[in-house]
Amino acid sequence: NINYWAPKFFKDTLLDGVTFYIKIEDSTGIAYMKLPPEWCRISNLENGVYRFRVDVSKLKQEQYDELPNELQQAFDKYHDNSISDDDQDWYDRKWYMVSDDGFAFTFDHNAISNGGVAISPFASVLADSLSLDAAKDNIDIKDKLDTIRIIHSKLPTDSNGAPTLDLKTARNFDDQMRSRLPDGVVSITSPSSLDNVPLKGSGNEGVYDTVNNGLEQLFYDLGISSSLFGGKTTSSNIVKESVKKDSNWIYTNLFPMLEAYYNFELSQVKTKSKIPWNLKFIRESNFTLKEDIANYKDQLSYGGSRLDYLASVGFTPDQIISQLTFEQQALDIDSIMVVKPTSNTISSKESSTGSGKTVVKSPNGNINNPNKGNVGRPETDNPTDDTDRLNDAA
Template identity: 70%
Template structure:
């Protein structure tokens, strides 16, 4: 009895700890691990070309299966995996923040400084550098992803819902909203869901949904509040029933074909190394074996036990002695692999030379990088900007000015040139904030660092400009007579703008 009471006490303790963890999940911006993988997609991947061909014949009816196969290819196919990482790491995700004048606000006042700090602080909570690449990768794989925002006073986290549960329901100011099929949720899962979804699930189970309920569709689809957001690159998703497929879905057939071509290479390699050893059973003049079957079987077993790997023994009364299988495979399998690899890169829309393939010009790689960057700037950035700008509307400011964020259009592959472009714009009145953002400083980081350096550290008094030929003039170059110039007599900046061969050089003394 004592052991039973102790066991029950442990179980109650575990349940209380789990309840506290669930409460923290709602109170703080954190999401718990799903030990039983109940939020994982339930669709299975297949390696059959016929199955994938059937999926692609009706893509919008098989969105979950296509996504499952693409996820499997991202693990097993090095080209697909490398391409995903390449796209994900392409942009810098640097961004700037600015006020949108208008709507009866036409001037900038002193309050806007504090408003800027408040808006920048809100964006900092969304941890864009961490989440934006994750949104990008997952949306490339699934075609559309569904997220629920969990926030508190210190940060933001997201819970991702499976494709099988959700459909896009509407678009508001460029932000996609979605609905959840409550019939797909099980009782054991609903306790891990946010409070809003739990209440909706309880209402669904109670059967208290009316036909005119604005928050529901077809009595089982719950339309999630503004805390839910969907990301997709397909603007036709609303006319396709709220579903879509990945822009990389066309590469699935080529990925499977490449895998089969590689299997053929393995078969050829095995055939090239296999040897057959023949043990002939003696026969009489009529071809009848003179050795009984039992003895022949014993000899065959002894020979098999002593042969190395890759040698196949054969015991028969025929005259076959040794058959080399080298060259018995298809001689063109390596060429097939190469062609199939090129086709896979073509379907993915990336340049093979970018991943080490042969090329006759470096410009091909450069133009491919620019092409991919333009696709990202056109499809990814506007989608994320709409979402974050929608969140910025929750900032209550004294000036009542709307604040917007904008991603800096720059790539990690052309970072030096992109930063130089923003730097050149400063000479013509360009934005300093955009330049700081291009250098990797977030809005809150820019103002926090600059204010701290100037007001707290008085950094200008610490980091004095060192005298060089670029910062000294003829008069300022004079030094006290007590200073010994170690560079006296060395070449320096001329005293005149029209020097000759015997012109004196500025060396710190006259």
């Protein structure tokens, strides 16, 4: 079920940096179990497919029943201390080399040289997102400072500066004032003088610029143009080129990995004809679909693949076989949908009698429907529904 699993493989690998799966197959179908990255390490690259090993010492007994049979056997062998030094399936007596049912995906091409550990190409986004959160917190602080107002209630004093109002009465006045103040207004009651000190503008004046710079850095690390999500732009072509760039990244990084894995699986299928089958993903994007289809269509004029063209317009292999065969052989749709005369379909050649009538000859001898089984454009410049058309073989 490629339509379901391939996007999942892609999403998980982008988030985790590296993903490890084991194929589980029975008579009802195929499923995949994803293993935690902390259990596994990439071991080697085989025909474009990453293989991995599992640290069996990290497996717990309570997880035993959920593990595939292969890992259950490895778990038993590890705890029975029956691993020999020359066992090719084990490394360092605790790392089990998973069979061909296990495979890994990663976009970090240095994973093998880094001991099998890989990180996401977008890991730097985490640091930038933290900086962006800090910048947004500064905005909240600035907004609070801009709206705070202080009301000072001064107590009367004598010539020596001592309060002439007892503290209990002063406290009652202060409580009454505080109970009636709106949010954002602070009351202060003291015998000392207090100058008016507005807090507006006391925060970071460039705090909004800091947030904008943080957003731009975030987009930069993602490899995405900020214009794609409503940033400042004066040209829609910037967005279009950014989408093409992202699509090309998928074509050159994701598709080769998926094709290598699925082609390995196809190589395990034995056919009667012994002809190997290969899978290829069409390089097209929903954002540039019209242009992509036009490219495959133009290639047909120079001997390009009709299969690629049909795939680009949405046909799957089973649809191509069943639907097109039914149309051409069962319905004989070419004889039903007769090509209408246009500058591209009419012919300059015509055969006429002395009476001015066009004589139509049916190469297949079918009087009732002379067009049945024929393809191509009409032989005459004035075709009718029963006019012969030029045969491809001719």
